Amino acid sequence: MDKQKYYKFEIDYNTNHFNEFPHDIFTNEEKDLYLKIKKRKEELGDKLVILAHHYQSKWITELGDFVGDSFQLSKEASMMKNAEKIIFAGVHFMAESADILSSDKQKVYLPNIKAGCPMADMTSLQDLEFAWEEIHKNLNGEKIIPITYMNSTAEVKAFCGAHGGAVCTSSNADKIFEWAFTVGDKVMFMPDKNLGMNTANKLGIPKNEQVLYDLSKENGGHTKEDIKNSKVILWNGYCHVHKFFSVEMVKNLKEKYDDYKLIVHPEASPDIVALADGIGSTKYIVDYVKASKPGDTIIIGTEINLVYRLAEEYKDRNIFPLRKSLCPNMYRINMVNLYETIMDFPEERVITVGDKTKANAKKALDRMLEFG
Ligand code: SF4
Known part of the structure; x- marks a missing residue:
């Protein structure tokens, strides 16, 4: 099967079953790059760490020193003190988190800086600040704890850190919500409405106390009473991969x-x-x-x-x-850009979070890591 067909196979959503694994289909060029990357890794030893997310293709994960979800990988990033360089085979917000949690001497590289996450981009800092102010106009001093999913920008994480909130992942969202209700009256959750609703449902929070804030409508599309009586205020974001x-x-x-x-x-x-x-x-x-x-x-x-x-x-x-649902953003990391990164460590692929944002985002991430 040639390369063109390989890609076609990956995005063919017409059938649900599969009898062959597309990642077994490897061009000679990719095989060659795979072996060169392995050799270069051996030369660099513990000066380099490759973190690979579970949604990467098989061959990329085989090159990873650690394979995991965003929570596991962020923990790894916070513990690797020897590595001078960290290559993150994932998407932009993950590399940002690795930069926040690693030391100043370490550099984090994203092999393709266009590998973003549309869901993370659904909450901009500007929109969040607007909504935060608007929501507070409905309240009489009740305290909102902002919680953001790991899948969010460093700026949104920093907002949560600066306002007494935390980051969570899909593994610990329930524990973080429970903690938030011990220190505040309401949770505001960004960007994934589904994870927010699923977590609130798991904790037994009634539907009428969950409010979906729609930025395009005045007061998020709710009355003052709705907001006042709510326990959880949800951002209207979603992951298109899981929406299918x-x-x-x-x-x-x-x-x-x-x-x-x-x-x-x-x-x-x-x-x-x-x-x-x-x-x-x-x-x-x-x-x-x-x-x-x-x-x-x-x-x-x-x-x-x-x-x-x-x-x-x-x-x-x-x-x-359940359905073939590919994350095209994770898919932007491939053997070619991984090879270029490990050979030359191009400066334009370094992910750096500014100092102030880093300090506040770290508060929110550290709070999450405390929950294990
Ligand atoms: S699977 Fe969804 S949430 Fe994860 S990186 Fe892709 S678009 Fe973002």
């Missing part, structure tokens, strides 16, 4: 499989989550599959590269994606 899953797809599973378990990431909408047998972060999904038995059928609702890798690793289970 529908209730219809879940209902169709019954026709295809006799006995199966559906596991989904909490970035999926609450109506999908309500139908799932297991809900959790990428780490949870990996652990779930690991703990399953040969012959089990597991349908997974998250980014396709992780599903492919799990299906390949656990060939004695029947692992299928």
